[in-house]
Amino acid sequence: MEQLLSLLIGVLVAASVYLMLARNLLRFLFGLILLSNAANLTIFVAGRLTPGAPSIVPDGVDAPIDVVANALPQALVLTAIVIGFGLFAFALILAFRAYQSLGTLNTDEMRVAEPKEQ
Amino acid sequence: MSWYLSLPLIIPFIAAITAFLLRHSALGRWVSIIGSGLGLLASLALMSVVLDAGVLAGQMGNWPAPFGITLVADLLSAVMVLITAITGFAVAIYALGDITERQEKLGYHALFQMLLAGVTGAFLTGDLFNLYVWFEVMLIASFGLLILNGGKEQIDGGVKYVALNLISTILFLTGIGLLYGMTGTLNFADLALKVEDVENQGLLTVVAMMFMVAFGVKAAVFPLFFWLPAAYHTPSFAVSAIFAGLLTKVGVYALIRMFTMVFDHDVSFTHTILLWVACFTMVIGVLGAAAQSDFRKILSFHIISQIGYMILGLALMTPLALVGAVFYLVHHIIVKANLFLIAGVAHKLTGSTEVYKIGGLYKSAPFLAILFLIPAFSLAGFPPLSGFWAKYIIVKATLDIQMWFVAFIALAVGLMTIYSMTKIWAEAFWKPHPDGIEPELKTLQNKTALLLPIAGLAIMTVIIGLNPEPFVQFAERTAAQLLDPSAYITAVLGDAS
Numbered sequence: 001m002e003q004l005l006s007l008l009i010g011v012l013v014a015a016s017v018y019l020m021l022a023r024n025l026l027r028f029l030f031g032l033i034l035l036s037n038a039a040n041l042t043i044f045v046a047g048r049l050t051p052g053a054p055s056i057v058p059d060g061v062d063a064p065i066d067v068v069a070n071a072l073p074q075a076l077v078l079t080a081i082v083i084g085f086g087l088f089a090f091a092l093i094l095a096f097r098a099y100q101s102l103g104t105l106n107t108d109e110m111r112v113a114e115p116k117e118q
Numbered sequence: 119m120s121w122y123l124s125l126p127l128i129i130p131f132i133a134a135i136t137a138f139l140l141r142h143s144a145l146g147r148w149v150s151i152i153g154s155g156l157g158l159l160a161s162l163a164l165m166s167v168v169l170d171a172g173v174l175a176g177q178m179g180n181w182p183a184p185f186g187i188t189l190v191a192d193l194l195s196a197v198m199v200l201i202t203a204i205t206g207f208a209v210a211i212y213a214l215g216d217i218t219e220r221q222e223k224l225g226y227h228a229l230f231q232m233l234l235a236g237v238t239g240a241f242l243t244g245d246l247f248n249l250y251v252w253f254e255v256m257l258i259a260s261f262g263l264l265i266l267n268g269g270k271e272q273i274d275g276g277v278k279y280v281a282l283n284l285i286s287t288i289l290f291l292t293g294i295g296l297l298y299g300m301t302g303t304l305n306f307a308d309l310a311l312k313v314e315d316v317e318n319q320g321l322l323t324v325v326a327m328m329f330m331v332a333f334g335v336k337a338a339v340f341p342l343f344f345w346l347p348a349a350y351h352t353p354s355f356a357v358s359a360i361f362a363g364l365l366t367k368v369g370v371y372a373l374i375r376m377f378t379m380v381f382d383h384d385v386s387f388t389h390t391i392l393l394w395v396a397c398f399t400m401v402i403g404v405l406g407a408a409a410q411s412d413f414r415k416i417l418s419f420h421i422i423s424q425i426g427y428m429i430l431g432l433a434l435m436t437p438l439a440l441v442g443a444v445f446y447l448v449h450h451i452i453v454k455a456n457l458f459l460i461a462g463v464a465h466k467l468t469g470s471t472e473v474y475k476i477g478g479l480y481k482s483a484p485f486l487a488i489l490f491l492i493p494a495f496s497l498a499g500f501p502p503l504s505g506f507w508a509k510y511i512i513v514k515a516t517l518d519i520q521m522w523f524v525a526f527i528a529l530a531v532g533l534m535t536i537y538s539m540t541k542i543w544a545e546a547f548w549k550p551h552p553d554g555i556e557p558e559l560k561t562l563q564n565k566t567a568l569l570l571p572i573a574g575l576a577i578m579t580v581i582i583g584l585n586p587e588p589f590v591q592f593a594e595r596t597a598a599q600l601l602d603p604s605a606y607i608t609a610v611l612g613d614a615s
Contacts, residue, residue, distance in 0.1 A: 020285075025277065032284055039291040046299025073298065076247055080291055083254045087287075090261055091280055097265075098273050112274040113352050 005045045012038035025095050025105040032091070036084040040077045047073025120176040122167050123189040123242060125160040126199050129153055130206075130235035138228035147214055150227035154203065154210040157234065161196075161203040168196040173599070173609035175244065183244070183610045184305035190244035192606050193596040194444065198241040198371055201448055204578075205363045205455045206234045208571035209356050212459055215564030216356040221267050229266070233259035233360065240368050244610055246294055246304040249372065253290070253336070257283055260365060263357045264349060275349035282345035286335030293328035300325070307610035309380045310603055319383055326381040326388050333376070336369030339429055340398035343422045347406065350421070351414035351471070355462025358414060362421055363455030367447060370428050374443065377432060378600040385435055392433035397527050400426030404534040413461040413471035413546065416538050417454070420497065423531055424450050427512055430528065434515055440597035442511035445589065449504040449582060453493040456575040460490050463568050464546055467557035473542055478551035483559045487547050489569070492576040494539040496583065499532045504582035507590065 012034050019031030050069040057064050099105050102112065133153025140146040168174055168191050178187040191199070210230070217226050236256030243249050265276040298304055300322065301312040316322050331342065338346040346366070350358050373392075381388055403423025410416045428450070431443025461471060463486055468476035480487040496503035499510075509532055516525040551557070559565060582589055599605060 028281060032281075032288070035285070036288050036291070039288045039295065042292050043295030043298065046295045048299070073295070076294075076298075079247070079251065083251070084288075087254065087258065087284060090258065091284065094261075094265065094273070094276060094280055098277050101270050101273050107277075110274050110277060113271040114274075114348060 001049050001051065002045055005041060005049070009038045009041050009045070012041070023107050025098065025107055025110075028107070029088070029091055029095055033084075033088055036080075036088070040080050040084070043073050043077050043080065047076075120174060122160075122164045123174060123176040123191055126157055126164060126203065126238050127189075127235060127242065129157045129160055130231045130238065133157075134228045134231035134235065137231055138225055141223055141225050141228065146222055146227045147217075150213065150231060151207075151210045153231055154207040154234070157238075158200075158203040158207045161200045161238075164191055165196045165200050168193060173605050175609040183612075184303050184308035187248050188244035188305060188307075188610050189242045190306070190606065190610055191242060192599050192609075193592070194371070194374070194600060195241045197444070197448060197592070197596065198367070199238050201451050202234060202237050202241065202364055205360065205451055205575075206230075208459070208575055209360045209363075209455065211567055212359070212462070212571045213356045214567035215562075216354055216462055216568065218267070218354075221354065224266055226263070226266055229259045229262045230357075230360070233263060233364075237364050237368055241371060244306050246297070246306065246309065248304075250287070250290055250294060253287065253368070256365070256368065257287065260361065264353050264361075266353070266357075268353070271352045275352035279345050279349035282335060282342075286332045286342075289328055289335075290332035293325055293332060296321075296325045296328070305610065306375065306379055307603070307607040310607060311611075313380055313383060322381070323384050323387060326377075326384075327391075329376055329381070330373070330388070330391070333369045333372045334395070336366065337373060337425055337429070338366045338369070338422050339395050339425055340402050340422075343399070343403070346422060347410075347415060347418045350418040351412055355458060355465065359455045359458035359462070362417065362458045363451045366421055366425055367451055370425060370432075370447060373429065374432050374440075374600065378435075378440070379603050379606070382435075389433045389435050392429055393524070396426045396430035396433050397524060398426075399423065399429060400527060400531040404531045404538070407538045408534060408541075411473050411541075411545075413464060413473055413542060414458065416473075416542060417457050417461065420535065420538065421454060423535070424454070424497070426531070427509065427528065430524065431512055431515065434519065434521075436515055436519060437594075437597050437601060438511060438518060439515035440600055441590065441593040442508065442515050444593040444596045444600075445511055446508040448589070448593075449496070449508045449579070452575050452578050452582075453496050453505065456493045456572055456579070457490075457497065459568075459572050459575070460486065460493070463562070463572065464490075466562060466568070467559070468546070468551060468555060473545035474552075476546050476551060477549040478547075478556055480547040481550070482556040485559060485569075489572050489576050490543070490547065492579055494543065496579045498535040498539050502583045504579045504586070506583065507586045511590070511593075 016031040016034035019027045047070045053068045055068040055071040137146045137149045173192045175190045236252050239252035265272045300316050335342045400423050403419050407416045407419035428443050428446050431439045465471050470476050496505035499505045513525050513528050
């Protein structure tokens with residue numbers, strides 16, 4: 001399972017790098033969200049996978065009896081997803097505003113704040 | 119839980135919420151000023167406690183470390199929190215004269231306080247994932263401030279700033295995941311103990327490099343700095359001053375924290391890379407500045423070159439070098455924020471920041487000229503100002519271990535800094551204005567609000583410069599704590615560990 005997910009992370013990163021190298025800002029953002037999902041999966045896998053064992057403590061005891069899945073990486077991933085979602089929403093709106101006011105999504109033409117090319 | 123640790127965080131949050139609710143009334147700006155003032159008092163209190171009692175640690179929600187989130191203030195954290203509050207207070211006052219009503223209605227003051235909260239949190243946290251969260255708080259607030267009521271330029275600069283910072287954030291997150299997978303902990307103090315037990319030390323170095331790149335983007339070191347000069351000259355002057363003063367320094371702080379405490383297993387490899395990075399950062403930054411002619415663009419490139427000095431202090435890893443890095447950090451925040459504030463006044467007086475298009479400030483506004491000379495000469499390292507001592511300690515540290523070439527670079531970059539500062543001086547201050555304008559300070563609206571913070575920060579530069587002894591002693595204690603984190607670890611984990 002770990003190997004499979006690791007391969008998936010690799011594919012996601014490769015795809016995101018490909019997308020981020022494009023000159024179109026929107027494709028860059030799609031690449032970014034793939035990359036952030038790859039990062040989330042990395043945290044998940046790095047916390048070791050224990051399938052079919054939810055981390056629930058039965059009534060009357062203080063600690064789980066058997067081996068259970070590590071809940072911390074899941075909490076981290078959850079936090080990271082929420083934060084990533086917020087940032088991505090902002091980035092999308094920014095891209096939209098950039099298209100409105102600059103009239104292009106081509107990153108080569110976005111040079112308003114930079115010196116003229118010689 | 120200690121109130122000393124949580125108050126510097128709670129105050130800006132409350133101020134942010136209040137300022138947001140009052141954004142349509144004139145009260146909002148006063149909330150911001152009072153909030154920053156209270157934050158300053160809280161961080162002064164924190165500083166005095168840390169000076170007396172050593173490292174202060176508090177467990178949030180009373181979960182014992184390393185399971186819960188820990189807030190820790192050692193000397194480095196405390197001084198960074200204090201300097202954040204000082205800069206924040208100065209810029210909050212300056213904002214009275216710089217921020218338009220439209221920006222206030224869009225929530226400038228709330229975002230500003232949120233930024234201060236994020237920066238303070240990043241300095242105070244003792245947990246790696248929590249550091250990531252504070253980075254995000256800081257980032258989203260800075261995104262908002264950067265493009266608030268922005269036109270084409272702000273949006274254009276914003277896109278680059280957002281894009282590159284998001285990539286660095288994701289890299290940071292991946293590094294956290296991998297480090298957690300290897301050590302099973304995210305607490306700095308616990309990490310410092312557990313990294314020694316990691317079987318595959320080579321893999322640890324790989325993760326260390328991921329952190330170096332992630333924090334390197336934030337700190338704007340070579341070759342990861344491109345977002346900074348693309349964005350820092352576009353927003354309001356108050357915003358760019360707080361950015362210039364604080365944001366990159368959070369990256370430097372994170373580098374210092376991680377590479378003295380956690381990643382000190384392979385110093386000869388990681389810190390050699392840092393050394394090269396530092397040298398290139400200094401040189402490229404100062405050369406970039408020489409090519410610019412916009413007041414703020416020159417200053418932006420100088421941020422990069424000055425970051426190089428701080429990284430150099432970290433890279434050498436000797437006690438004296440770390441003293442230099444800490445001293446430099448504090449000196450730089452004051453001076454850099456001040457120069458951006460002065461750029462704002464110069465812009466209001468002359469109508470532009472393009473130095474070839476303005477002039478005459480020395481003749482018509484000599485007071486501003488003096489205020490500019492102090493931080494500018496301090497930046498370049500003239501005695502007796504604070505920058506001289508900062509550079510002196512760093513250069514002395516390189517000479518002590520016979521790194522002649524590095525010392526030469528550090529000195530040469532200082533010389534080049536004078537060139538840029540002289541360019542601003544000669545063009546903006548000395549030569550007459552090309553359009554014949556004679557801008558006088560009398561005509562300035564909200565004169566007090568604009569000049570008071572500048573004068574205050576300039577006085578601090580002079581005080582540090584004329585009386586460096588207590589500050590150097592403080593930096594020595596800080597560096598000693600960084601090199602021997604046992605007090606930090608004991609404060610966080612208790613004596614049992």
